[in-house]
Amino acid sequence: xxGLLLAVLMASTLSxxxxxxxxxxxxxxxxxxxxxxxxxxAFQEQTGTTITTVFGGSNHLAAQLNDGAAADxxxxxxxxxxxxxxxxxxxxxxxxxxxxVAVPEGNxxxxxxxxxxxxxxxxxxxxxxxxxxxASTSEMGVTIEADSRxxxxxxxxxxxxxxxxxxxxxxxTDVTAxxxxxxxxxxLESCPCVTYTxxxxxxWALPFLTFLASPPAQxxxxxxxxxxxxxx
Amino acid sequence: MRAPRxxxxxxxxxxxxxxLPVLGLLQRMPWSSMGDLxxxxxITRPLLLSLLVSGIAALVVVILGTPLAWTxxxxxxxxxxxxxxxxxxxxxxxxxxxxxxxxxxxxxRGLVGQWLDRWFGLTLPFTTAGAVVAAVFVALxxxxxxxxxxxESGSDELExxxxxxxxxxxxxxxxxxxxxxxxxxxxxxxxxxxxxLGEFGATITFAGNLxxxxxTLPLATFLxxxxxxxxALALSLVMLIVSLAVLIPMRDRWLPGRxxxx
Numbered sequence: 222x223x224g225l226l227l228a229v230l231m232a233s234t235l236s237x238x239x240x241x242x243x244x245x246x247x248x249x250x251x252x253x254x255x256x257x258x259x260x261x262x263a264f265q266e267q268t269g270t271t272i273t274t275v276f277g278g279s280n281h282l283a284a285q286l287n288d289g290a291a292a293d294x295x296x297x298x299x300x301x302x303x304x305x306x307x308x309x310x311x312x313x314x315x316x317x318x319x320x321x322v323a324v325p326e327g328n329x330x331x332x333x334x335x336x337x338x339x340x341x342x343x344x345x346x347x348x349x350x351x352x353x354x355x356a357s358t359s360e361m362g363v364t365i366e367a368d369s370r371x372x373x374x375x376x377x378x379x380x381x382x383x384x385x386x387x388x389x390x391x392x393x394t395d396v397t398a399x400x401x402x403x404x405x406x407x408x409l410e411s412c413p414c415v416t417y418t419x420x421x422x423x424x425w426a427l428p429f430l431t432f433l434a435s436p437p438a439q440x441x442x443x444x445x446x447x448x449x450x451x452x453x
Numbered sequence: 454m455r456a457p458r459x460x461x462x463x464x465x466x467x468x469x470x471x472x473l474p475v476l477g478l479l480q481r482m483p484w485s486s487m488g489d490l491x492x493x494x495x496i497t498r499p500l501l502l503s504l505l506v507s508g509i510a511a512l513v514v515v516i517l518g519t520p521l522a523w524t525x526x527x528x529x530x531x532x533x534x535x536x537x538x539x540x541x542x543x544x545x546x547x548x549x550x551x552x553x554x555x556x557x558x559x560x561x562r563g564l565v566g567q568w569l570d571r572w573f574g575l576t577l578p579f580t581t582a583g584a585v586v587a588a589v590f591v592a593l594x595x596x597x598x599x600x601x602x603x604x605e606s607g608s609d610e611l612e613x614x615x616x617x618x619x620x621x622x623x624x625x626x627x628x629x630x631x632x633x634x635x636x637x638x639x640x641x642x643x644x645x646x647x648x649x650l651g652e653f654g655a656t657i658t659f660a661g662n663l664x665x666x667x668x669t670l671p672l673a674t675f676l677x678x679x680x681x682x683x684x685a686l687a688l689s690l691v692m693l694i695v696s697l698a699v700l701i702p703m704r705d706r707w708l709p710g711r712x713x714x715x
Contacts (some may be wrong), residue, residue: 278679280679280680281678281679284678284679344561344576344579346579346661349662349676349679350680351676351677351679351680352679367663368579368661368663369578369579369660369661369662369663369667370661370662370663370664371657371661371662372657372662372675372676372679380661383556383560383562384560384561384562385556385560385561385562385578385579
């Protein structure tokens with residue numbers, strides 16, 4: 222019995238990866254859901270390393286990492302979370318994103334300004350303040366009469382795409398990713414903005430961090446609507 | 454009968470399996486600040502809402518489920534096996550899928566929901582009624598399975614006899630079937646209520662999350678885990694106490710094959 226336990230423990234330790242192990246596990250904020258597969262593919266072409274991705278709310282992922290989940294890289298929009306879980310002292314900011322007021326395709330409720338977020342007759346859906354997109358949303362400086370506070374920005378997006386919500390606040394890149402959702406109006410200069418930072422938790426994750434800041438990766442990010450790093 | 458040792462040993466493992474996580478939860482409880490925590494509105498509101506939603510859901514389940522269980526057990530309807538499987542489906546279906554299915558059916562653009570919206574201005578998502586709908590969806594099978602099981606295992610001799618003596622079917626149901634069914638109904642209701650109280654996935658998918666309107670205890674706990682661990686633990690304690698307070702008396706009185714303990 223004890224021998225069996227030991228074997229299981231050893232196997233699970235070994236599968237956590239080591240130098241020469243051609244696989245990286247990346248925990249990523251859910252707003253990176255669409256872009257990360259493209260980045261992973263390019264990285265694999267370049268280096269031969271395959272990437273396993275796990276998406277979720279940043280806080281939730283951080284809690285899992287603190288509870289011992291094995292991941293080599295953590296990509297999050299909340300630097301404070303990164304500090305809690307980074308075991309290797311190396312991180313890099315690789316892209317930024319901004320919040321936009323979004324509506325279902327065709328804007329059926331005729332949303333035209335920030336003030337519409339406080340209209341009680343509209344069905345307004347935003348992120349809960351417990352998750353990063355919600356914390357940023359509350360920094361928009363407008364009273365929001367929410368009908369629902371969702372647990373992730375993707376949940377807000379899905380409410381809009383399904384037409385259950387009249388208006389919501391999501392990231393600019395989410396609007397790019399979902400054809401059933403559009404910005405309520407032209408919001409090129411909108412903020413608050415968030416910066417995505419990658420934190421390495423193992424040494425063999427460092428090449429991926431370097432890759433994220435490289436021109437090919439930055440090009441992919443820009444293609445998905447992210448604001449990329451200013452060169453230099 | 455003397456209990457065989459191996460059986461006792463495995464039973465002990467099973468008890469530990471359930472008890473250990475509860476112990477783990479209890480030893481992390483912030484007992485010193487518990488008083489303040491429990492008085493917070495962020496805990497009392499979801500508690501009251503959860504009691505309301507699960508209570509109404511349990512009633513709806515009894516009202517809908519009793520005729521359904523009786524029909525499944527006593528009436529030769531075509532496709533009974535398929536109907537039974539369909540009724541039990543929410544037990545197996547991931548609740549998030551159930552919630553999405555409810556959206557497609559009762560949401561603002563849903564199969565039936567679009568007409569509810571257009572004709573009556575009635576929309577269920579993002580309302581307390583929506584949270585009840587989600588809870589009933591997942592809890593109904595637990596009640597039906599308990600009551601139908603009791604109907605099928607009990608003999609219908611008395612009912613037959615009453616029928617031969619000229620009693621109307623409705624009267625037979627009221628005077629003979631229902632009174633004998635009460636223990637099973639109680640047990641089924643307890644199970645359904647417990648399922649409704651713990652419901653998370655279908656609720657957050659279908660009804661959304663808003664404090665005081667749709668944010669039940671499980672939703673509040675999940676969100677507190679993201680931001681305030683102490684509060685999450687206090688919420689878990691509340692769920693634990695409420696669940697045990699209802700399940701312990703019910704277990705003794707109503708669960709099948711059990712006499713009340715003296």
